[in-house]
Amino acid sequence: MNTQPSRVLSPELWEQFRQGSRIACARLVSLLENRPDLHPEIRHRLFPLQRGAVRIGITGPPGVGKSTVTSALTRQARVAGHTLAVIAVDPTSPFSGGAFLGDRIRMQDHIGDPGVFIRSLASRDGHGGLSPATPYAAEVFDAFGMDWILIETVGVGQAELDVLNCVDIVILVLQPGTGDIIQALKAGIMEAGDIFLINKADQPGVDMVLDSLRFIFQMDAHRPGYVPPPLLTAAAHTGTGMSEVFETVEQVIAKFRREGRLREKRRQRLEQDIREYIQQELWHRYLQLTDAQPEITRVARELTDSGRSPFPYIEQLKSRIRMERNHDQES
Amino acid sequence: MSGKKIKVVLAKPGLDGHDRGVKVIARSLVEHGMEVVYLGLQQTPEAIVNAAIEEDADVIGLSVLSGSHMTQFKRVRELMLEHGIGDRLLTGGGIIPDKDRDRLVELGIGRLFGPGADIDEIANYIKEWAESRSAGTAET
Incomplete structure (x- = not known):
C-alpha cells in the first residue's frame, strides 16, 4: 500500500468496527459510497476480516414484492440462526441526483434485532440495478460478521444484470399476470435466476406464469447436464411458502459449495x-x-x-x- | 453523481396517520438532491434511531401532527445521545405551539416547521446545517 492512511479512517474507527460498533460499520459503508479515493485502503483492511459470507441477490421487475420477499426470507434465516445484512438499492433520480429510499417500510419486523443490519443505497451512477458501492458494502458486512448478505436490486427490466457480478446466488422474483413480461425478459435476466420465485401466489394467474416458465426451461432441456432451476411460489406478505424458499436457498448454497461454484464466483469477482x-x-x-x-x-x-x-x-x-x-x- | 449526498431519515413517530405532509417533504428533499430514507407511519423512537444508525443518516426528520411532539422529539433526542449519534441533526415539523417549539430547541433539537412553511426553506436549512457540519469536521 503506497497510500498514506487517511485522517478520516482513524484507528478508533477500525477498533470500533472490530468490536461490533454499528455506527462504525455504517460509517465504513458511507465512506465506500462517497470516497472512491479511500477504496484501496478500506478494502485492503477489510479483506483479512472477511469470513466468506454468502451473497444472495434478489432481483425482478418493479412491484413484484422484492422487499417483502427479502424481509420474509430474513425472518426464516434468523429462525435458523443466521445473521444477515440487507443491502436495499433504490434508484437515484437522473434529474435531481436525489433518491427516495423506501425499502425499509417493508422490513420493519427486524427492528432491534442485532443479528440484522439493513442499509439502503441509492443507485447513483450505477445503471445495472445496483449502486456502484454495493459489492464493497457487502465486503463491510462480511467483515462485520454477517453470515448472509441479501442484496435487493432496484426493479429491473431486461438488461440490469450488475447483480450477477457481485453475488453467489440470484433469486428472480416474478408475480402472476406477468406472462408477457417473461417473454420480454427471456433474453436478459431470465438466464440469471438460480431460483425462480412467483410471489403474490395468493392472486390469480399463478398457473399461467408457471406454465410460461416451464416452457422456457424446456427449451434448454436438450443441453447436456441441464437441470432446470427450482421454481417456487409464495405469498411473502403472509409468509406462505417462505420456509420452502429458505430451505431451497440453503440447498442451492450447499450444492454450489459442493460443486466449487462459490469459490469460482469469488475468483471471478477478484479477477x-x-x-x-x-x-x-x-x-x-x-x-x-x-x-x-x-x-x-x-x-x-x-x-x-x-x-x-x-x-x-x-x-x-x-x-x-x-x-x-x-x-x-x-x- | 458520486461524492457526498445528504442522507435524511424521515418518519412519523407514534399513533398518527396523517402522512401527506411528510411525503411532500420527502419528495421535495429528493428534488433538492438528497437521499431520503422513508420509514413510514407509527414508528417507535427506537426504530427511528436504529434506522438512522444503520443508514449513517446526517439528519432525522420527524413529522408529528398528533400533539405528542414533546414526548417524541425528546425521546428520539435522548436515544440519539445515548447511542452516540448526537452530532446528527434532529429536525421536523407538525402542529407545534411556539412555546413547545422553544422548549424543544433548548433540548438541542433543530428548527421545527409548522403549517405553511416554505419547502425550499426547509431544504436550504438542512443544506446549510450539513455545510457547516462538514466544514467543522472536514470529513466526507
Whole structure:
C-alpha cells in the first residue's frame, strides 16, 4: 500500500468496527459510497476480516414484492440462526441526483434485532440495478460478521444484470399476470435466476406464469447436464411458502459449495476487481500524460457543429499515446 | 453523481396517520438532491434511531401532527445521545405551539416547521446545517 492512511479512517474507527460498533460499520459503508479515493485502503483492511459470507441477490421487475420477499426470507434465516445484512438499492433520480429510499417500510419486523443490519443505497451512477458501492458494502458486512448478505436490486427490466457480478446466488422474483413480461425478459435476466420465485401466489394467474416458465426451461432441456432451476411460489406478505424458499436457498448454497461454484464466483469477482483497477489506473495515467480531458471536451464541441467523424482524432490520439510510452521507456 | 449526498431519515413517530405532509417533504428533499430514507407511519423512537444508525443518516426528520411532539422529539433526542449519534441533526415539523417549539430547541433539537412553511426553506436549512457540519469536521 503506497497510500498514506487517511485522517478520516482513524484507528478508533477500525477498533470500533472490530468490536461490533454499528455506527462504525455504517460509517465504513458511507465512506465506500462517497470516497472512491479511500477504496484501496478500506478494502485492503477489510479483506483479512472477511469470513466468506454468502451473497444472495434478489432481483425482478418493479412491484413484484422484492422487499417483502427479502424481509420474509430474513425472518426464516434468523429462525435458523443466521445473521444477515440487507443491502436495499433504490434508484437515484437522473434529474435531481436525489433518491427516495423506501425499502425499509417493508422490513420493519427486524427492528432491534442485532443479528440484522439493513442499509439502503441509492443507485447513483450505477445503471445495472445496483449502486456502484454495493459489492464493497457487502465486503463491510462480511467483515462485520454477517453470515448472509441479501442484496435487493432496484426493479429491473431486461438488461440490469450488475447483480450477477457481485453475488453467489440470484433469486428472480416474478408475480402472476406477468406472462408477457417473461417473454420480454427471456433474453436478459431470465438466464440469471438460480431460483425462480412467483410471489403474490395468493392472486390469480399463478398457473399461467408457471406454465410460461416451464416452457422456457424446456427449451434448454436438450443441453447436456441441464437441470432446470427450482421454481417456487409464495405469498411473502403472509409468509406462505417462505420456509420452502429458505430451505431451497440453503440447498442451492450447499450444492454450489459442493460443486466449487462459490469459490469460482469469488475468483471471478477478484479477477474483475483487478481488471477494473487496472483500467482505472491506465485511464488516470493517460489523462495525466496527455491532459486529454479538456482536449476531448474541446474536440467534441468542435465535432458537434462540424458534422465530421471523430475517428481521425482518435487515431491521432492513439499515436500520441504510443509516442509518450516510447518516450517513457527511453527515459 | 458520486461524492457526498445528504442522507435524511424521515418518519412519523407514534399513533398518527396523517402522512401527506411528510411525503411532500420527502419528495421535495429528493428534488433538492438528497437521499431520503422513508420509514413510514407509527414508528417507535427506537426504530427511528436504529434506522438512522444503520443508514449513517446526517439528519432525522420527524413529522408529528398528533400533539405528542414533546414526548417524541425528546425521546428520539435522548436515544440519539445515548447511542452516540448526537452530532446528527434532529429536525421536523407538525402542529407545534411556539412555546413547545422553544422548549424543544433548548433540548438541542433543530428548527421545527409548522403549517405553511416554505419547502425550499426547509431544504436550504438542512443544506446549510450539513455545510457547516462538514466544514467543522472536514470529513466526507
